[in-house]
Amino acid sequence: MSYLAAFVLAIISYSLINNVVLSRFYGICSFIGVGNKIKSAASMGIAVSFVIIMASLICYPIYHFILVPAGVAFLDTITFILVIASLVQVVGLFIKKFSPSLYRALGIYLPLITTNCAVLGVVSENTMSNLDFGMSMANAIGTSIGFLGVIIVYACIRERLESSNVPNAFKGVPIALITAAIMAMAFLGLSGMVG
Amino acid sequence: MKIEWKKSFKIAAILCAIAGVSAVLVSLANVVTEPIIATNKATKEKNGLQKVFGSDATYGEKKELSDTKYLLAYYPVTSSLGESRVYSTSGNNAYGTVSLLVGITSGYSLYNLVVMENTESYATTLNENYIVTLINSDKKDEALNEVKCGATYGAKLIRDMVNAAKDHYKEAKA
Amino acid sequence: MKGQHKQSFLAGLWKENPLLISLLGMCPALAVTKSLEAAFGMGILFSIVLICSNVLVSLLRKVIPEEVRTPCYIVIIAAFVTLTKMFTEAFLPELYSTLGVFLSLLVVNCVILGRSEAFASKNGVFDSFLDGVGNGIGFTLAICIIAFVREVLGTGRLTFGTTFTFIGDANGGNPFIIPILKGEGYDASFSVFSTPVGGFLVLGIVLAIMMAITNAKANKKKVDERLAKAKAKAEAAAKAAEKGEAK
Numbered sequence: 001m002s003y004l005a006a007f008v009l010a011i012i013s014y015s016l017i018n019n020v021v022l023s024r025f026y027g028i029c030s031f032i033g034v035g036n037k038i039k040s041a042a043s044m045g046i047a048v049s050f051v052i053i054m055a056s057l058i059c060y061p062i063y064h065f066i067l068v069p070a071g072v073a074f075l076d077t078i079t080f081i082l083v084i085a086s087l088v089q090v091v092g093l094f095i096k097k098f099s100p101s102l103y104r105a106l107g108i109y110l111p112l113i114t115t116n117c118a119v120l121g122v123v124s125e126n127t128m129s130n131l132d133f134g135m136s137m138a139n140a141i142g143t144s145i146g147f148l149g150v151i152i153v154y155a156c157i158r159e160r161l162e163s164s165n166v167p168n169a170f171k172g173v174p175i176a177l178i179t180a181a182i183m184a185m186a187f188l189g190l191s192g193m194v195g
Numbered sequence: 196m197k198i199e200w201k202k203s204f205k206i207a208a209i210l211c212a213i214a215g216v217s218a219v220l221v222s223l224a225n226v227v228t229e230p231i232i233a234t235n236k237a238t239k240e241k242n243g244l245q246k247v248f249g250s251d252a253t254y255g256e257k258k259e260l261s262d263t264k265y266l267l268a269y270y271p272v273t274s275s276l277g278e279s280r281v282y283s284t285s286g287n288n289a290y291g292t293v294s295l296l297v298g299i300t301s302g303y304s305l306y307n308l309v310v311m312e313n314t315e316s317y318a319t320t321l322n323e324n325y326i327v328t329l330i331n332s333d334k335k336d337e338a339l340n341e342v343k344c345g346a347t348y349g350a351k352l353i354r355d356m357v358n359a360a361k362d363h364y365k366e367a368k369a
Numbered sequence: 370m371k372g373q374h375k376q377s378f379l380a381g382l383w384k385e386n387p388l389l390i391s392l393l394g395m396c397p398a399l400a401v402t403k404s405l406e407a408a409f410g411m412g413i414l415f416s417i418v419l420i421c422s423n424v425l426v427s428l429l430r431k432v433i434p435e436e437v438r439t440p441c442y443i444v445i446i447a448a449f450v451t452l453t454k455m456f457t458e459a460f461l462p463e464l465y466s467t468l469g470v471f472l473s474l475l476v477v478n479c480v481i482l483g484r485s486e487a488f489a490s491k492n493g494v495f496d497s498f499l500d501g502v503g504n505g506i507g508f509t510l511a512i513c514i515i516a517f518v519r520e521v522l523g524t525g526r527l528t529f530g531t532t533f534t535f536i537g538d539a540n541g542g543n544p545f546i547i548p549i550l551k552g553e554g555y556d557a558s559f560s561v562f563s564t565p566v567g568g569f570l571v572l573g574i575v576l577a578i579m580m581a582i583t584n585a586k587a588n589k590k591k592v593d594e595r596l597a598k599a600k601a602k603a604e605a606a607a608k609a610a611e612k613g614e615a616k
Contacts, residue, residue, distance in 0.1 A: 006288075022565060023565045024400075025395075025396050025399040025400040025565065025568070026396065026474075027396075028395040028396050028399060029393070029395060029396065029479055032392075032395065072218075072222070074221060074222075074225050074451065074455065075218060075221060075222075075451070077447050077450060077451050077454075077473050077476055078214070078217060078218065078221070078444060078447040078448060078451060081443050081444075081447050081476050081477070082214070082440070082443075082444065085439075085440050085443060111439075114439075114443070114477070115477045115479060115482060116477065117396050117474045117477050119477075120473065120474060120476060120477050121470060121474055124470050124473040124474070125470050128291075128469065128470055128473075129291030129292065130287060130291060130292045131291065132287075167577075168580075168581075168584060169577045169578070169580045169581035169584060170573075170577045170580070171580070172580075173392050173573075173576055174573045174574070174576040174577035174580060175573070175577075176573075177569050177570075177572050177573030177576065178569070178570065178573040178574075180569045180573075181566050181567075181568075181569035181570040181573060184564075184565045184566045184569055185561075185566045188564055188565070188566060205434070206434045206436055206437055209432060209433065209434055209437075209441075210437050210440060210441060210444075213429075213433075213441055213444050213445065214444050217444055217445065217447070217448030218448075220448060220452065221448055221451045221452060221455075224451075224452050224455050224456070225455060227459075228455040228456060228458065228459040231459040231460070232455075232458055232459050232462075235459065235462050239462075
């Protein structure tokens, strides 16, 4: 199998089969937190996707060309979280300068992205599983697509749930988790698709 | 805009100090734990090796291999089955690294297999006995039934590694 | 003063349980609750990181500049997470490989960062320590409940000794198994509870039960208040009537 085919298959697998939220459980907090309005869900999804891809792009060379040769590979978590935190700051400043309207839409979500497990999760996974640069990027791109897609679909379902009559005890987060369970069941059907 | 140099400098210094102290602490801990982790790994490999052909067999010196894709080293083994080999293999795919100890009999069939390391994020369901019967009987359809998220790649990788070990043994004997 | 210490310890345990009431830290609660052992291990490591970072943040609360508060906390937490990771890899390698990437993800755990921001940065060292212990135990209990339900329903039995290998060693090298739903000749387990679906489902139902308890308590309080009011009114009326009769 050529590398390109493996790359495409890996993207499909990371976005659908091993979906970031529904089977890897990253980013649940923001998923449950902002997933009840389509517009805010989409904004959050785009911002997170952007940061995931940028963070993977930057952390790969830092880990393989600086930390490993220097013999301090064990400092990876500290380095990555600092890179992510500063990246989020820089992205925030950049958006503020070039597109104030986008900043107004995304602004409040930016600080939340630093503590979104999806970003650190993807970067740590890349180094823990010894993925090469291409596959790390496949993981980042696939994860972003998966996150964006699922959070929007989920927001659509929850907007409708708001107008339905749910038992008192299940109102809010419990019914949101049950919804996620049913979505995860649907995604479970995709396992084994890429062989 | 006037930048408050003194204040910014103080903030930066404190942040750097905290990061520096953390890094030093972590490095110290690394000095303590690194040898323990290394011994753990060595014992794990030794125990794994014993599992392949059982503790009755005698395991020879480790011989390093360098020019192959998956194979790292092999141990010659003499047991009740006659002469055989255990190959230490390691391979990478889109999901991570899998390291195995593969026992090949003199008839070039897979006798046993021990998973040493599996960093594939999702293929935590690798079942050793299952893989052995699967590869020996070569039923590919059943392999797909057992697959959970991403493990298809793992199954293919393991098959490739076992075949590489078989081929290497065949060539060495020929 | 003593009451305040007790308060900081007990709050996280039940009333403000980080997972069940504040709904934080759902990521490990879903990811490592396939087996009770792994969940317990995660809970212990979580508590260690939480206690250490709470104490250090509280010690440094006057030194850390307001502007870079969050980055400082994150670096402190990341250092403790890395330390815990190393010692786990050295002394409990099986637990390390079971938890995998979720051990690193403690760095961005909302509970740990949240306690630093909301409690340790404003309170004394001893209170912060107690707060860490309370929240740690509360979180461990919560994820153990979920893991217990998932493991029993998903695999049909409880297995001890695969993650904490010393239990297995004490049992002669084999894991210690308690059959519940699956044993000789019968099997009533649902493997779906071992999959991610089960994680969401069990957490959702546990949270709903918690919500039902809270609602019932609130209702009872309301009803009690009303009853007490009615009683007081009746008594007052009776008193007034008595007075009237006496006149």
